[in-house]
Amino acid sequence: MSNKPSIPKGTRDFGPQEVVKRNYIFDLIRKAFTRFGFQPIETPSFENSETLMGKYGEEGDRLIFKILNSGDFLRKVTDEELNSRNAASLTPKISEKALRYDLTVPFARFVVQHRNDIDFPFKRYQIQPVWRADRPQKGRFREFYQCDADVVGSQSLWQEVEFVQLYDAVFTNLRLRNTTIKLNNRKILSGIAEVIGAEDKLIDFTVALDKLDKIGEEKVKEEMLAKGISEDAISKVQPLFNVTGTASEKIKTLKSLLSTSEIGMKGIEELEFIVKSIDKLKLKSAKLEIDVTLARGLNYYTGAIFEVGAPPEVKMGSIGGGGRYDDLTGIFGLKDMSGVGISFGLDRIYLVMDELGLFPETVLETTKAMFVNFGEKEAMYAIRSMSALREEGIAVDLYPDSAKMGKQMGYADKRGIPYVILAGESEVKSKTYTLKNMKTGEQKTLDIDQLVSELK
RNA sequence: GUGGUUGUAGCUCAGUUGGUUAGAGCACUAGAUUGUGGUUCUAGGGGUCGCGGGUUCGAAUCCCGUCUUCCACCCCA
Secondary structure (H helix, E strand, O other): OOOOOOOOOOOOOOOHHHHHHHHHHHHHHHHHHHHOOOEEOOOOOEEEHHHHOOOOHHHHHHHOOEEOOOOOOOOOOOHHHHHHOOHHHHHHHHOOEEEOOOOHHHHHHHHHHOOOOOOOOEEEEEEEEEEOOOOOEOOEOOEEEEEEEEEEOOOOOHHHHHHHHHHHHHHHHOOOOOOEEEEEEHHHHHHHHHHOOOHHHHHHHHHHHHOHHHHHHHHHHHHHHHOOOOHHHHHHOHHHHHOOOOHHHHHHHHHHHOOOOHHHHHHHHHHHHHHHHHHHHOOOOOEEEEOOOOOOOOOOOOOEEEEEEOOOOOOOOEEEEEEEEOOOHHHHOOOOOOEEEEEEEHHHHHHHHHHHOOOOHHHHOOOOEEEOOOOHHHHHHHHHHHHHHHHOOOOEEEOOOOOOHHHHHHHHHHOOOOEEEEOOHHHHHHOOEEEEEOOOOOEEEEOHHHHHHHHO
């Protein structure tokens, strides 16, 4: 058993049932993207390292899977470089490619590279796997799918409004109720930092604030102090720790807190527009909630920030996120191209839906009916009949060997095939079929037209 | 990257302070049942106890290393 086969940690095999269920989610997301006017693109699994490196912060660089150069990749490395044992300086010399870490940065690269062929505003969607050299844990894998929709080339806040509706549409179609779309704005966070005079500590401040509902007010303050934010500054934003009530009450609190900050007020204005619009339009199953502690995500967000929380009865991190980035393509040399986008975490949505039993039973019924094999003549009759059924779009199968009935029935039962068709000597003679419903045990004799309409 | 946890049959797990030939349930195969599955009964196959090393007369059991699983932190979908 020393050669027991295995797969790398954080990766998974998917059996037929899992793939069918995953495809169910993929299909609904893809349909929603299409209905909202997005067009599909795909980018390579791996990019040039310089495209990815440095875009996700230091932490992100560590989590990017690097691909070793082909051939004699150590030839050009000097002894000195090798002996220095400095991974950061050695890595670019032996690895020039890396697996994509998300879909947003490759998309930015795509936009810049194809700018002359793209009609702006450009609405694209992309459903592909990404890889992170992370340590796996619940809902966290090293290979997972992201389903992204972004718009570039428009600063209109209607995009944000539409993205909230898109989230709502997808989760409603998945029958995933009680999701929470948390909304914040980077400008509000900048405004807060400005008010307390700690602009340079914006990241530290927001990272600490983000943990509020997890570790509590006291611990957050402790962390802020530890990061060098003054006690005076913290007390200035005391109201921030208790922003409660309705959306308009929250906005009111924020307005009084940030009245001196121009950027902060701009952020509130944007937030208010989105909230008021959604209020008029109404959501079907999701809940939109202002959350000023929402700060996670990539540093490139400059406006709205979204994050979707799973239904509260499931313990799971966020199942989606996104936001506006005014200058994403700037890093690739294309300035003033505002973008906004959202992402669905397919693998986590799957886990949540599985836990809540939200997959319709019918998704597993991939094959509708199976013919029992009675022998050569009968098999020919079955094959002929199957052609007709398949042309009608009905998925049917024939047990390949004329094994014992019990065995054939057991096979159909285990595969979850809902109907078995018995076509033996007498049926062949009378050009009929005995259709057995595996759930009820009920059987009836039908001709081909009746069979088609029964299985359709 | 830090801390903890896990690994015994295809699956879920027992296995005493180290002591003969490592067990159960489910699953699998065959039969009871020659045109009827999910229930039942009977019989059978299947494990160098994750891997490597050490201690010992003797290791699934103790020690070290390593890989893997799951969890928390960091960060994030």
